[in-house]
Amino acid sequence: MTYYLTTLGVYAGVDIIACLALNLQFGVSGIVNFSFIVFQAAGAYTAAVLALPPDSQNGGFQHYVFGAQLPFPIPWIAAAVVGGVLSVPVGLVVLRHLRVDYQAIAMLVLSVIANLVITNARPFLNGAAGLSLVPQPLSDRFNAYSPTYLWAYVAVTFVCCALVFFVSQRIVKSPYGRTLRAMREHELAVTALGKNPVVLKMTIFVVGGVIAGLSGAILVGFITIWAPSTWLYPETLILFAAVIVGGRGNNWGALFGAALVPVGFEEATRYLPQFGPPGLVPALQWVAIGLLIIGFLWFRPKGVLPEKPGRFAAATPVVGARLTKEPGVS
Amino acid sequence: MSLYLAAFGFGLVSTSVLAIAAVGFTMQFGISNMINLAYGEVMIAAAYASYGLNNAGINIWVSLLGGAVFGSVSSYLINRVLYAPFQKKGTALIGMVIISLAASLMIANVLLPIVGYYSVSYRQNVGPTFHAGSIALTGVQLAIMGLAIVLMLVIHSLLKLTRLGKAMRATSANPTLARNCGIPTRRVIDTAWLITGALCGVAGTVAGMNSDTFAVASGAGFLISIIAAAVLGGAGNPYGAMIGALLIGEVTEISAAAFSPEYKEVAAFAILVLVMVLRPQGLLAKRGTLAAAG
Numbered sequence: 001m002t003y004y005l006t007t008l009g010v011y012a013g014v015d016i017i018a019c020l021a022l023n024l025q026f027g028v029s030g031i032v033n034f035s036f037i038v039f040q041a042a043g044a045y046t047a048a049v050l051a052l053p054p055d056s057q058n059g060g061f062q063h064y065v066f067g068a069q070l071p072f073p074i075p076w077i078a079a080a081v082v083g084g085v086l087s088v089p090v091g092l093v094v095l096r097h098l099r100v101d102y103q104a105i106a107m108l109v110l111s112v113i114a115n116l117v118i119t120n121a122r123p124f125l126n127g128a129a130g131l132s133l134v135p136q137p138l139s140d141r142f143n144a145y146s147p148t149y150l151w152a153y154v155a156v157t158f159v160c161c162a163l164v165f166f167v168s169q170r171i172v173k174s175p176y177g178r179t180l181r182a183m184r185e186h187e188l189a190v191t192a193l194g195k196n197p198v199v200l201k202m203t204i205f206v207v208g209g210v211i212a213g214l215s216g217a218i219l220v221g222f223i224t225i226w227a228p229s230t231w232l233y234p235e236t237l238i239l240f241a242a243v244i245v246g247g248r249g250n251n252w253g254a255l256f257g258a259a260l261v262p263v264g265f266e267e268a269t270r271y272l273p274q275f276g277p278p279g280l281v282p283a284l285q286w287v288a289i290g291l292l293i294i295g296f297l298w299f300r301p302k303g304v305l306p307e308k309p310g311r312f313a314a315a316t317p318v319v320g321a322r323l324t325k326e327p328g329v330s
Numbered sequence: 331m332s333l334y335l336a337a338f339g340f341g342l343v344s345t346s347v348l349a350i351a352a353v354g355f356t357m358q359f360g361i362s363n364m365i366n367l368a369y370g371e372v373m374i375a376a377a378y379a380s381y382g383l384n385n386a387g388i389n390i391w392v393s394l395l396g397g398a399v400f401g402s403v404s405s406y407l408i409n410r411v412l413y414a415p416f417q418k419k420g421t422a423l424i425g426m427v428i429i430s431l432a433a434s435l436m437i438a439n440v441l442l443p444i445v446g447y448y449s450v451s452y453r454q455n456v457g458p459t460f461h462a463g464s465i466a467l468t469g470v471q472l473a474i475m476g477l478a479i480v481l482m483l484v485i486h487s488l489l490k491l492t493r494l495g496k497a498m499r500a501t502s503a504n505p506t507l508a509r510n511c512g513i514p515t516r517r518v519i520d521t522a523w524l525i526t527g528a529l530c531g532v533a534g535t536v537a538g539m540n541s542d543t544f545a546v547a548s549g550a551g552f553l554i555s556i557i558a559a560a561v562l563g564g565a566g567n568p569y570g571a572m573i574g575a576l577l578i579g580e581v582t583e584i585s586a587a588a589f590s591p592e593y594k595e596v597a598a599f600a601i602l603v604l605v606m607v608l609r610p611q612g613l614l615a616k617r618g619t620l621a622a623a624g
Contacts, residue, residue, distance in 0.1 A: 034431070100424050104365075104424070105367070286438075290435050293428060301421075
C-alpha cells in the first residue's frame with residue numbers, strides 16, 4: 001500500500017511538472033510541441049546513465065554509454081541541462097520559418113523517429129529492452145525500499161513541483177509572459193512592435209525542455225527502469241489532453257488537468273473489470289482520451305479553469321469611453 | 331553495385347505506393363488547408379478492409395476496390411463529421427492539428443481490438459519474377475507500378491481537364507473567392523475528400539501487398555514517409571507530391587540497402603529536416619506559402 005501510494009504520488013508530481021512545462025510552451029506561447037515526451041525521455045536517459053555504474057558490471061546484460069556512477073544531485077541537474085540543450089537544435093529547425101501546423105508535424109515526426117532510433121541502436125541506450133536497475137538517488141546511504149525513503153522521495157517530488165509552479169507563475173505574470181501571450185494571439189502584431197518572435201519562442205522552448213528533462217530524471221530515479229515503450233508519441237497527447245481540459249495558459253489549470261487526466265483517468269480505469277479480448281480496455285482508454293480532447297475543444301475550448309484575461313486598470317475604460325463618444329461609430 | 335540496382339528497383343515500387351498515398355494526402359491539405367494526421371491510420375484501416383474481403387476468398391484486386399471504397403467513405407465521414415464542423419467554428423490551425431492527431435489515435439485504437447495486434451498478410455499470387463539486370467520484381471510489384479502510373483494520369487486529367495478539377499483548384503487557391511464565383515465549394519470539398527479517400531484506401535492496400543505483412547502499428551511509419559514526400563514537393567501540390575514520392579521512395583530503399591532496413595524512415599526524416607531548414611515551402615511551391623503568420 002505504501003508503495004502504491006508513493007508511486008501514485010511520484011507519478012502525479014511528474015505529470016504536474018510536465019503539464020506545467022507543456023502549458024508554458026503550448027498554453028502560453030502556442031507552440032504545439034508534439035515531441036514533448038522526447039525531452040522527458042532525454043532527461044530520464046541522462047539521469048539513468050549518469051547514475052548507473054559502467055555497463056560491464058551486472059554481468060554486462062545491458063549496454064549503454066557513460067555509466068558514470070555520479071552522486072545524487074548531478075544526474076538530475078545534468079538531465080535538466082540536457083533537456084534544455086536538446087531543445088536548441090530542435091527549436092532552431094522547427095520554430096523559425098514554419099507555420100504552426102508544420103511545426104506540429106515536424107515535432108511529431110521527430111518524436112516517432114527518436115523512438116525508432118533509440119529502439120534499434122542497442123549499444124547506445126540498450127535498445128528496445130531499455131535500462132533497468134537504475135540506482136535510486138542516495139541509495140548508497142539510505143535503504144531505498146524503506147517507507148521513509150519512499151515518502152521522502154514523494155516529498156522531494158512535490159518540492160520540485162512547487163518550485164516549477166513558482167517559476168511558471170513568475171514567467172506567466174512577467175512582462176515576458178505577457179509578450180508570449182500576445183505572440184500567441186497575433187504574431188504579426190508583436191513583430192510589428194519590435195519583438196522577435198523566434199527569440200521569444202526559443203527561450204520558452206528551452207525553458208520547457210529544462211523542466212521536461214528534470215521531470216524525466218525524477219521519474220526514472222523512482223521507477224528505476226526506462227525503455228522506449230514508455231515514451232511513445234501518444235504519451236504526449238495525454239499531456240495535451242490534460243492542459244486542454246485544465247485550461248490553456250493557466251498554471252492552475254495545468255495543475256488541475258494533470259491531476260484529472262493522467263493521474264485520475266489512468267488510475268480510475270485501472271480498477272475497471274477487464275472485459276472483452278485482451279487489450280480492449282487500454283484501447284478504449286485511448287479512444288476516451290481522444291474524445292476528451294475533441295469534446296473539450298468543441299464545447300469548452302478554454303478548459304475548466306480558463307486563462308484570466310489581463311486587466312489594465314487605467315487603459316481599458318479610456319479606450320471604451322473614447323469608442324462610445326466617437327460620433328462616427330454607431 | 332548490383333545491391334544498389336536491386337534497391338533502386340524496390341525503390342520504384344515504394345515510390346509507386348508512396349505516390350498514390352502522398353497525392354491524396356497533399357490534395358486534402360490543399361483543399362481543406364489542414365494536415366490530416368489520421369491519414370496513415372485510415373490507410374491501415376482500408377488495408378484491413380481489403381484483408382477482410384481477401385480472407386473471405388475474394389481476389390486481391392477485387393478486394394482492392396473494397397479498400398478504396400472503405401477509404402473513400404471513411405475519409406469523407408471524418409471530414410464531414412469532425413474536421414469541417416471545427417473549421418466552420420473557426421478553430422485555429424493549432425487546434426485542428428491536435429484534433430487530427432486525436433482522430434488518428436482513436437482510429438488506431440478502435441481498430442486494434444477488432445483486428446488484433448498481430449501482423450497479417452494477403453493471400454495473393456505474386457506471379458512470376460521479372461529480371462532486368464540486377465533488378466528483380468514480382469508480377470504484383472510491376473502491377474502496382476502500373477496502377478500508380480494510371481492513377482497519376484487520372485488525377486492529372488481530373489485536375490486539368492474537367493470542370494470539377496478546375497473547381498477543386500480554385501477552391502484550393504482561394505475558397506472565399508471560389509464561393510463568390512458560384513462554385514459550390516462545400517460539394518467540391520466533399521468530392522475531393524471522397525477522391526483522396528479512395529487514393530488513401532488504394533495506397534493502404536497496395537502498401538500491404540508490397541510488404542509481406544502489415545499491422546496496426548505500421549500506420550505511423552507510413553505517415554512519416556507521406557509527410558516527408560508531401561512537404562518535400564510542396565504541401566498542397568499534387569505534382570510536388572509525385573516528385574517527393576520518387577525522391578523519398580528511392581532514398582529510403584537505397585539507404586536501407588546501404589545501412590540497415592530498420593533506419594529506413596530515418597532517411598526520410600533527414601530529408602524532411604533538410605527541406606524544413608533550406609526550403610520549407612517545398613520544391614514546387616511558390617515562395618511565401620508557408621509564412622509564419624499565414
